[in-house]
Amino acid sequence: MAQVQDELLSADLYDAWPFLSHSDRVEGFKLLSRAEAEELFLSLSAMDQVALLFELPQGERRLWMRLLAPDDAADVIQAAPEEERQGLLALLDETARIEVTALLAYAEDEAGGLMSPHYARVRPDMRVDEAISYLRRQAQEKVETIYYAYVLDAQQHLLGVVSFRELFAAPADKKVEEIMQREVVTVGEQMDQEEVSQRFAQHDLIALPVVDSEGRMKGIVTIDDIVDVVQEEATEDIQKIGGMEALDAPYLQIDFFRMVKKRAGWLSALFLGEMLTATAMGYYEHELERAIVLALFIPLIISSGGNSGSQASTLVIRAMALGEVRLRDWWRVIRRELAAGLVLGTILGMIGLLRIVLWPTRAEVYGEHYLLVGLTVACSLIGVVLFGTLAGSMLPFILRRLGFDPASASAPFIATLVDVTGLVIYFTVASLILSGVLL
Amino acid sequence: MAQVQDELLSADLYDAWPFLSHSDRVEGFKLLSRAEAEELFLSLSAMDQVALLFELPQGERRLWMRLLAPDDAADVIQAAPEEERQGLLALLDETARIEVTALLAYAEDEAGGLMSPHYARVRPDMRVDEAISYLRRQAQEKVETIYYAYVLDAQQHLLGVVSFRELFAAPADKKVEEIMQREVVTVGEQMDQEEVSQRFAQHDLIALPVVDSEGRMKGIVTIDDIVDVVQEEATEDIQKIGGMEALDAPYLQIDFFRMVKKRAGWLSALFLGEMLTATAMGYYEHELERAIVLALFIPLIISSGGNSGSQASTLVIRAMALGEVRLRDWWRVIRRELAAGLVLGTILGMIGLLRIVLWPTRAEVYGEHYLLVGLTVACSLIGVVLFGTLAGSMLPFILRRLGFDPASASAPFIATLVDVTGLVIYFTVASLILSGVLL
Numbered sequence: 001m002a003q004v005q006d007e008l009l010s011a012d013l014y015d016a017w018p019f020l021s022h023s024d025r026v027e028g029f030k031l032l033s034r035a036e037a038e039e040l041f042l043s044l045s046a047m048d049q050v051a052l053l054f055e056l057p058q059g060e061r062r063l064w065m066r067l068l069a070p071d072d073a074a075d076v077i078q079a080a081p082e083e084e085r086q087g088l089l090a091l092l093d094e095t096a097r098i099e100v101t102a103l104l105a106y107a108e109d110e111a112g113g114l115m116s117p118h119y120a121r122v123r124p125d126m127r128v129d130e131a132i133s134y135l136r137r138q139a140q141e142k143v144e145t146i147y148y149a150y151v152l153d154a155q156q157h158l159l160g161v162v163s164f165r166e167l168f169a170a171p172a173d174k175k176v177e178e179i180m181q182r183e184v185v186t187v188g189e190q191m192d193q194e195e196v197s198q199r200f201a202q203h204d205l206i207a208l209p210v211v212d213s214e215g216r217m218k219g220i221v222t223i224d225d226i227v228d229v230v231q232e233e234a235t236e237d238i239q240k241i242g243g244m245e246a247l248d249a250p251y252l253q254i255d256f257f258r259m260v261k262k263r264a265g266w267l268s269a270l271f272l273g274e275m276l277t278a279t280a281m282g283y284y285e286h287e288l289e290r291a292i293v294l295a296l297f298i299p300l301i302i303s304s305g306g307n308s309g310s311q312a313s314t315l316v317i318r319a320m321a322l323g324e325v326r327l328r329d330w331w332r333v334i335r336r337e338l339a340a341g342l343v344l345g346t347i348l349g350m351i352g353l354l355r356i357v358l359w360p361t362r363a364e365v366y367g368e369h370y371l372l373v374g375l376t377v378a379c380s381l382i383g384v385v386l387f388g389t390l391a392g393s394m395l396p397f398i399l400r401r402l403g404f405d406p407a408s409a410s411a412p413f414i415a416t417l418v419d420v421t422g423l424v425i426y427f428t429v430a431s432l433i434l435s436g437v438l439l
Numbered sequence: 440m441a442q443v444q445d446e447l448l449s450a451d452l453y454d455a456w457p458f459l460s461h462s463d464r465v466e467g468f469k470l471l472s473r474a475e476a477e478e479l480f481l482s483l484s485a486m487d488q489v490a491l492l493f494e495l496p497q498g499e500r501r502l503w504m505r506l507l508a509p510d511d512a513a514d515v516i517q518a519a520p521e522e523e524r525q526g527l528l529a530l531l532d533e534t535a536r537i538e539v540t541a542l543l544a545y546a547e548d549e550a551g552g553l554m555s556p557h558y559a560r561v562r563p564d565m566r567v568d569e570a571i572s573y574l575r576r577q578a579q580e581k582v583e584t585i586y587y588a589y590v591l592d593a594q595q596h597l598l599g600v601v602s603f604r605e606l607f608a609a610p611a612d613k614k615v616e617e618i619m620q621r622e623v624v625t626v627g628e629q630m631d632q633e634e635v636s637q638r639f640a641q642h643d644l645i646a647l648p649v650v651d652s653e654g655r656m657k658g659i660v661t662i663d664d665i666v667d668v669v670q671e672e673a674t675e676d677i678q679k680i681g682g683m684e685a686l687d688a689p690y691l692q693i694d695f696f697r698m699v700k701k702r703a704g705w706l707s708a709l710f711l712g713e714m715l716t717a718t719a720m721g722y723y724e725h726e727l728e729r730a731i732v733l734a735l736f737i738p739l740i741i742s743s744g745g746n747s748g749s750q751a752s753t754l755v756i757r758a759m760a761l762g763e764v765r766l767r768d769w770w771r772v773i774r775r776e777l778a779a780g781l782v783l784g785t786i787l788g789m790i791g792l793l794r795i796v797l798w799p800t801r802a803e804v805y806g807e808h809y810l811l812v813g814l815t816v817a818c819s820l821i822g823v824v825l826f827g828t829l830a831g832s833m834l835p836f837i838l839r840r841l842g843f844d845p846a847s848a849s850a851p852f853i854a855t856l857v858d859v860t861g862l863v864i865y866f867t868v869a870s871l872i873l874s875g876v877l878l
Contacts, residue, residue: 014641019765019768042643043641043642043643135607136607136608139603139604139607139608147586147603164578164586164603165578168574168575168578169575169578197666200663200666201666201667201670202453202482203482204481204482204663205663206586206645206661206662206663222645223645223662223663223666224639224643224644224645224662226666227636227639227640227662227665227666227669228640230666230669230670230673231640231669231673231761234669234670234673234676234677235757235761237673237677238673238676238677238680238753238756238757239753239754239757241677241680241681241753241850242680242749242750242752242753242754242850243746243749243750243753243850244750244753244754247754250758250761250763251754251755251757251758251763251764251772252758252763252764252768252771252772252775253763256775256778256779259775259779260779260782260783263747263750263779263783264782264783264786266746266750267743267746267747267750267783267786267787267824268786268787268790270742270743270746271739271743271746271787271790271791272790274738274739274742274743275739275794277738277739277742278735278736278738278739281734281735281736281737281738282735282804285731285734285735288731288734289731292724292727292728292731295720295724295727295734295737296717296720296721296724297717297720298720298734298737298738299713299716299717299720299737299738299741299858299862300710300713300714300716300717302738302742303709303713303716303741303745303851303854303855303858304706304709304710304713306742306745306851306854307682307705307706307709307710307851307854307855308702308706310681310682310849310850310851311681311682311683311702311705311706311851313681314677314678314680314681314682314683315678315681315683315686315690316690317677318674318677318678318690319689319690319691322670322674322689324689324690324691324692325690325691326458329458329691332691333690333691336691336695339695340695340698340699340702343699343703344699344702344703344706347703347706347707348706348707348710351707351710351711352710355714365721385706410749410850411680411681411682411749411850411851412742412745412746412749412750412850415742415745415746415854416742416746419738419742423738
């Protein structure tokens with residue numbers, strides 16, 4: 001019965017974790033059996049692990065830090081406040097400390113920051129049965145995966161790779177170098193994690209070796225870390241597309257004022273940009289006074305530009321992140337979006353024209369020149385949607401070319417850009433069509 | 440030399456693949472050596488595999504279809520046009536055909552549709568050394584991974600799991616059932632792929648067994664498929680957040696008119712919704728005529744509501760997709776967003792007020808009552824941003840509650856919703872503050 005309760009507790013605690021308060025977590029954690037606590041601890045994010053560590057008595061922290069693989073320990077130390085990092089590092093034993101210190105030299109978001117130095121290795125001149133029993137000994141230590149064994153020379157140069165399965169299937173007296181694959185897909189120490197994840201996606205492997213510029217093996221990145229990377233990168237992009245800085249913590253857990261700060265920055269910048277609409281409107285105040293009917297369609301027209309721009313920028317940002325579209329493809333994209341913008345603008349223009357011309361009380365609401373007003377709205381829509389589509393699809397290219405993140409070409413950013421231009425387009429079209437009639 | 444050229448060709452072709460025309464792909468593919476062609480073929484998406492297959496002579500198709508693992512063959516068949524599916528299925532040998540037919544019964548986006556029926560298995564009463572040599576034989580067949588061996592009874596019930604590494608590290612004469620883990624994390628046949636990927640993320644495993652309702656093992660899902668699932672789901676969400684239907688094909692490859700259709704639907708729907716702004720504006724035409732200065736700030740105010748709404752909805756949609764926020768958390772979210780909306784609205788309100796009141800030519804541009812106009816704008820901004828934030832954060836909850844995808848609460852959708860309400864808020868505030876002065 002106690003056993004059953006324990007298991008329930010453990011599963012419940014696991015599921016409820018993201019929603020528990022800090023003190024409830026510590027309470028719950030202390031109630032777990034040692035094995036359950038270990039399992040739960042290892043499954044937490046680095047940030048949660050840090051938070052939990054600092055709630056435990058000093059003496060226990062050592063125990064938990066030593067449970068972590070070197071790459072995870074490095075993540076925990078990087079997630080801890082600056083002033084606590086040395087203290088956490090000191091809790092590790094000497095070997096681990098040296099390994100973790102080496103890992104800490106890499107940025108969190110590059111291959112070196114993701115890798116584990118614990119991989120399975122064999123020598124090229126070993127026989128298959130020797131290699132298998134050598135791996136058997138390594139399996140008892142802390143290697144990250146024994147699925148691939150890396151073939152290294154005495155200077156740690158990566159000569160080839162042999163999957164466990166190939167070793168297993170090979171005759172016992174063959175040499176490793178006879179069965180190893182010599183063309184190995186590798187990643188560089190400083191390669192960005194997004195590129196690393198694209199390489200995983202291309203090659204369908206479960207681990208990739210990390211090598212330095214001289215081809216010496218430094219560690220492996222395993223695919224379970226890549227799933228986290230892919231989720232993280234997608235979350236960052238989605239939040240940027242939504243028009244804010246990426247939050248870097250779960251929504252319900254991030255400190256309220258830190259979240260507001262990340263939203264207020266972009267919101268204020270967009271607001272300042274949008275102020276140009278007031279300036280533009282001031283410029284057309286005269287026209288508005290003479291034909292107040294024009295004011296009615298302002299939100300409709302500028303928002304259509306923003307919406308079509310948001311579609312285009314979102315498509316291009318995502319295609320870039322997936323590696324489907326590269327900088328040099330801008331010309332192919334511009335041709336596609338030119339055509340798409342024309343088609344979409346014409347569709348909206350037709351709907352707008354019909355809505356005005358077929359409205360039962362058209363002459364009352366839009367005046368006697370309702371047909372011309374309708375034409376003005378329709379032509380403006382074509383222009384605005386075309387401009388929105390082009391701006392939305394090209395801004396990510398421009399941002400990337402300038403070294404910024406293309407995902408910053410958010411829906412709100414494009415909308416703001418298009419709002420000002422949309423007003424100019426609208427009033428220009430109006431002055432062309434309505435001049436001498438209403439204006 | 441020929442060897443070097445071959446390798447260059449293979450690597451180039453691989454990188455260039457997404458950007459090549461159909462015929463260039465087929466050309467390039469035919470130039471590859473058999474081994475390279477196999478590697479390239481296996482790395483392609485199901486859609487690309489289908490396209491390539493139909494360019495090859497009938498006789499060769501059989502060869503390529505038989506190269507595929509059953510889960511991949513099922514994907515290819517699902518990606519092919521309806522009328523070709525039987526033909527492709529007929530190319531497989533009988534065992535594969537039976538397996539693939541079983542897989543085709545599952546939807547593509549559920550666990551059964553992702554799984555492979557080829558997994559490594561052992562019996563509970565085997566000794567460790569027997570199990571290892573039994574796995575050695577399986578490694579020569581087509582098992583997806585031998586990293587985990589599943590312990591099954593005669594009726595295929597899943598009793599436990601033992602990792603390869605544990606078998607390797609264990610004494611040779613122990614029984615499998617003595618060292619296996621009995622608590623196995625499993626997924627159900629019909630579990631949605633998004634849930635499956637969350638389970639992978641929680642448990643840091645490289646494969647999960649799929650069981651039916653009676654606990655019988657059906658297959659395994661491996662983590663390399665999950666990376667694809669995670670990317671796919673993020674792409675769908677991003678495109679929906681951008682205000683369109685998910686494209687279901689890479690941007691540069693999707694047929695132009697199919698893409699336009701997926702964009703035009705939402706764009707037209709949003710346009711029809713946005714028409715309400717013209718109606719609302721018509722309602723306030725009288726006020727506008729008397730105080731044309733109010734028109735100047737319309738784009739500024741409604742776009743601020745849209746931007747803040749876009750931030751809130753994006754945050755909530757992503758947090759829901761990651762399982763960080765559940766339906767029953769709506770009350771916690773509403774409290775956070777109420778506070779965030781007030782703070783953000785006040786910040787924008789202050790900026791707006793200062794901009795109007797401190798502008799050098801304020802009296803000329805905004806008239807003698809510029810202070811009251813500034814107050815109207817500031818108060819409207821607070822109201823509009825607060826409303827945008829609440830609408831943006833609650834709409835994903837409402838959509839999910841009604842059984843729709845919360846990601847449909849796109850930035851443009853929220854903006855359209857907020858535009859109409861924003862106008863009402865603005866003119867209501869104006870009539871309160873400016874009544875008797877300008878109105």
